[in-house]
Amino acid sequence: MKHVKIMGIPFTHITHRTLVQKLEEHIRLGEKSFIITANPEIVMHANADYEYMRSIHKANYITADGIGIIRASQLMKEPLPERVTGYDVMIDMLEIAEKEQYKIFLLGAHPDVLNRVEANIQKYYPNVEIVGKHDGYFDWNHNDVAEQVKEANPDLTFVALGAPKQEKWIAQNIDQFEKGVFLCVGGSFDVIGG
Ligand code: UDP
Numbered sequence: 001m002k003h004v005k006i007m008g009i010p011f012t013h014i015t016h017r018t019l020v021q022k023l024e025e026h027i028r029l030g031e032k033s034f035i036i037t038a039n040p041e042i043v044m045h046a047n048a049d050y051e052y053m054r055s056i057h058k059a060n061y062i063t064a065d066g067i068g069i070i071r072a073s074q075l076m077k078e079p080l081p082e083r084v085t086g087y088d089v090m091i092d093m094l095e096i097a098e099k100e101q102y103k104i105f106l107l108g109a110h111p112d113v114l115n116r117v118e119a120n121i122q123k124y125y126p127n128v129e130i131v132g133k134h135d136g137y138f139d140w141n142h143n144d145v146a147e148q149v150k151e152a153n154p155d156l157t158f159v160a161l162g163a164p165k166q167e168k169w170i171a172q173n174i175d176q177f178e179k180g181v182f183l184c185v186g187g188s189f190d191v192i193g194g
Pocket residue numbers: 108109110135136137160161162163165186187188189190
């Protein structure tokens with residue numbers, strides 16, 4: 001897949017629609033994938049934090065989340081096709097999960113927000129099986145959360161720990177999971193939890 005490097009970050013030349021199709025394919029084939037939707041703040045942060053830059057490089061897709069990234073790619077004469085946000089990808093993946101009865105894991109946000117997200121998903125996507133959830137305020141020195149994800153073996157894990165935690169958490173743990181799409185969704189749980 002074609003990439004455009006902006007300040008050390010290899011952005012994937014991909015549209016929202018193609019990304020959703022690719023993720024559906026990865027789930028069908030039982031393949032693992034890690035998706036970051038990067039905005040200018042993430043790019044700046046990665047340039048000041050080597051561990052974060054390394055985490056970002058573990059992703060399979062890094063999309064342009066913000067007009068600033070699109071503009072930078074245009075200036076470099078390698079225009080990225082469009083903005084692709086974590087929230088939009090999450091909603092489309094929930095639609096697919098509803099049709100295909102996929103298993104999902106919800107990771108992140110405050111416990112009350114997380115409970116509301118779970119209730120809303122159960123209400124609007126009744127065929128989606130929520131195989132696990134954990135709030136985003138846990139001790140990283142214990143591997144309980146990763147163990148729970150491993151045990152639940154979801155098709156899709158939405159990670160809403162905010163940047164840079166969500167990218168670091170996935171990069172640190174993805175090797176121990178068998179399969180699944182791991183999507184960074186930032187503040188999306190706060191929106192879906194209403
Ligand atoms: N969050 C979390 N654990 C943390 C920090 C943040 O679960 O240690 C959650 C927070 O509750 C919110 C989401 O991450 O639901 C996004 O947080 P923030 O707005 O700070 O990040 P951004 O959207 O700017 O990436």
